[in-house]
Amino acid sequence: EDKVVQSPLSLVVHEGDTVTLNCSYEVTNFRSLLWYKQEKKAPTFLFMLTSSGIEKKSGRLSSILDKKELFSILNITATQTGDSAIYLCAVYNTGNQFYFGTGTSLTVIP
């Protein structure tokens, strides 16, 4: 059965901390892995990763994919209260289907 597992399920950190969110997957016919941020309602796109070992970076956020070990990490450095959200990992396969993890709920305390 195709699945995506995220860990931890939730975490609470203080402003300025660095966090690492994990996403492992078992999805046949892998095409890409995507990260989304969901603050209130609509998830918003962060990164799409297709190749192993190539880091994608946007400001304080970065992500990398390991297609051999079937996982990805999302790093957030110097966290801010505005980073508080649910972070979703999704895998897209060649059958045009998405598989989402249950998400990691991040709370950043001032």
Added chain:
Amino acid sequence: KAGVTQTPRYLIKTRGQQVTLSCSPISGHRSVSWYQQTPGQGLQFLFEYFSETQRNKGNFPGRFSGRQFSNSRSEMNVSTLELGDSALYLCASSLGGGVLTFGAGSRLTVL
């Protein structure tokens, strides 16, 4: 450029009723997919439409159905509502190729 628009945003129904949710994708996006989000289950894939054809379907009972019109707008219908159908229903559109753009969702409460 308008985003993905979902209506209604909130609705309350009672068990046994049926509901129809609407989604207008970003102009030019031909793929529309639907997801159910609940606290314990995360995002569960319902179905995906591309050019009016259902291309993929998730593991939901037949009470959940959908369709896509020629202008790419999509509707999903849930018949004979159950308490467990209470959830946030998210619609997403894409050009194809992997990046989904989500709407704000329709929050359904079944009493």
